[in-house]
Amino acid sequence: MSNLEKEISQRRTFAIVSHPDAGKTTMTEKFLWYGKAIREAGHVRAKANRSHTVSDWMKIEQQRGISVSSSVLNFPFEGRQFNLVDTPGHQDFCEDTYRALTAVDAALVLIDSVNGVERQTIKLMEVCRMRKTPIITFINKMDLDGKDIVDLFDEIEEILQIQVSPFTLPIGYGKTFKGVYSLAENTFHTFDVAGKQEIIQLSGPEDPVLLERCGEAYYNEFIERYELVTGVMEPFDHKMFLEGKQCPVFFGSAVNNFGVRQLLNAFAELAPAPMPRAAETRVVEPMEDKFSAFVFKIQANMDPRHRDRTAFLRICSGNFQRGAKVLHCRTGREIRLAAPTAFMAKDKEVIDEAWAGDIVGINDPGLFNIGDTLTSGEKLQFTGVPDFAPEFFARVLLRNPLKSKQMNKGLNQLSEEGAIQLYSPFKSPFP
Structure with missing residues (x-):
């Protein structure tokens, strides 16, 4: 083995x-x-x-x-x-x-x-x-x-x-x-x-x-x-x-x-060891040498000292090394993951490597969306990260029009993190 x-x-x-x-x-x-x-x-x-x-x-x-x-x-x-x-x-x-x-x-x-x-x-x-x-x-x-x-x-x-x-x-x-x-x-x-x-x-x-x-x-x-x-x-x-x-x-x-x-x-x-994962073009086996992963969660403000944003990656295949260059499949950009972290709730520890089945965190400068796929070079898109119909509805009204920019930025960030789904009136740029 x-x-x-x-x-x-x-x-x-x-x-x-x-x-x-x-x-x-x-x-x-x-x-x-x-x-x-x-x-x-x-x-x-x-x-x-x-x-x-x-x-x-x-x-x-x-x-x-x-x-x-x-x-x-x-x-x-x-x-x-x-x-x-x-x-x-x-x-x-x-x-x-x-x-x-x-x-x-x-x-x-x-x-x-x-x-x-x-x-x-x-x-x-x-x-x-x-x-x-x-x-x-x-x-x-x-x-x-x-x-x-x-x-x-x-x-x-x-x-x-x-x-x-x-x-x-x-x-x-x-x-x-x-x-x-x-x-x-x-x-x-x-x-x-x-x-x-x-x-x-x-x-x-x-x-x-x-x-x-x-x-x-x-x-x-x-x-x-x-x-x-x-x-x-x-x-x-x-x-x-x-x-x-x-x-x-x-x-x-x-x-x-x-x-x-x-x-x-x-x-x-x-319980099973890591299972195969379905992508749009093929099934990815965990024992493959090539790295692949997808983003299933984005969490902001885990560090109380400053605003941060962390993308949670589920590794689907291969071995991931610290500092590796990977393909961000949605944008086609090659990015370097310099400081992957292992989790203990809010506490994070930088790790040198991870394997299929592991869940690691990477710093998100605003690049990642939930459902994004990262690979060592192959163009893939993992399936199975669903969108859901909203269960609770609320309308946001702005009391101070001068704060519209801050409000929109905050709502968009919550939407990107998956905390809310954001809807706007037809032909209106504002929620």
């Missing part, structure tokens, strides 16, 4: 998507902690003596306790290099999430056990289904009183239209949540709010140790569900998973760091 193939095969690029407040950003913090990218997981709504989350770096995100812009973070884990996109769940910022899904090879769907499948999750799953994105599902907040797991399975299959394949099953829920049983490993992972969790190896679900640890009532309830799930549901099929037709399902509690490592292990093992 060449060095190129080795590096690319280690990449895992995925997004976390869900309805608002299902636990995306909390899950992201736990992933970063396991990847040793942070020393302490932050809190979405941090108190004075607690740190804020890494991915919610904007002041408005910290004040409101929500994500309003997708954040890119990278971290190593178990011999893999993960590129993680934490996306906003609120409908106001859904277009940013839709575009982020074009840059990933898999997605983690978080479902709140209390509320089940919600509206925004349905919309995001439609995008994943359209792109045949492999999905892994995590049912979160099992430490709260939520829906029955059979009802949750039915919702996922009927509403999200994807076959489920449970990898773990919970024993109890809410205040009586005992832990989860791993179907593949025959292990019982005990739950404890204080974090004193154990992993107990069992001979199978009938092991008397499980009965002893859970109590007769909860054990009998678990056996009933176990027999139902294993008797009715299809076994896991990796081919169907890669085609976006079947999703592994895990249970846990992100805020209590329970079930998170199992989930991350599954991503390392099951």
Whole structure:
């Protein structure tokens, strides 16, 4: 195996998507902690003596306790290099999430056990289904009183239209949540709010140790569900998973760091390495020697010290070297990318090289648009970066006519960054 193939095969690029407040950003913090990218997981709504989350770096995100812009973070884990996109769940910022899904090879769907499948999750799953994105599902907040797991399975299959394949099953829920049983490993992972969790190896679900640890009532309830799930549901099929037709399902509690490592292990093992990408003229394979990438996001003001603008590149093939000259396919110009950066939310670090599957940032002097393609010389245009019909409308009126130039400049910049879609009256140069 060449060095190129080795590096690319280690990449895992995925997004976390869900309805608002299902636990995306909390899950992201736990992933970063396991990847040793942070020393302490932050809190979405941090108190004075607690740190804020890494991915919610904007002041408005910290004040409101929500994500309003997708954040890119990278971290190593178990011999893999993960590129993680934490996306906003609120409908106001859904277009940013839709575009982020074009840059990933898999997605983690978080479902709140209390509320089940919600509206925004349905919309995001439609995008994943359209792109045949492999999905892994995590049912979160099992430490709260939520829906029955059979009802949750039915919702996922009927509403999200994807076959489920449970990898773990919970024993109890809410205040009586005992832990989860791993179907593949025959292990019982005990739950404890204080974090004193154990992993107990069992001979199978009938092991008397499980009965002893859970109590007769909860054990009998678990056996009933176990027999139902294993008797009715299809076994896991990796081919169907890669085609976006079947999703592994895990249970846990992100805020209590329970079930998170199992989930991350599954991503390392099951999620695909960088996938081929369709261009207008051909399909680009990730293992090709020649570099190619596309812009899926533009973000301004990541550095509070000055106005900056960063273009987010998803590398689709080959190896990218710092200082390389590349072709900007839309304009036909050759440009030099002097300082590519790796991301940890708002923090950026200049890197010397990157590989297919990586997401890197480059300084944008106003040259790039969302959807632009960069290559080492070949004229290409990647497809799949969609335009969306606007969901909210607002009219901008200028109180001071002397400020029209500044207003138009600001609106155009927001439009170029994909934050808004700008429309003007017919035959009028002004919005």
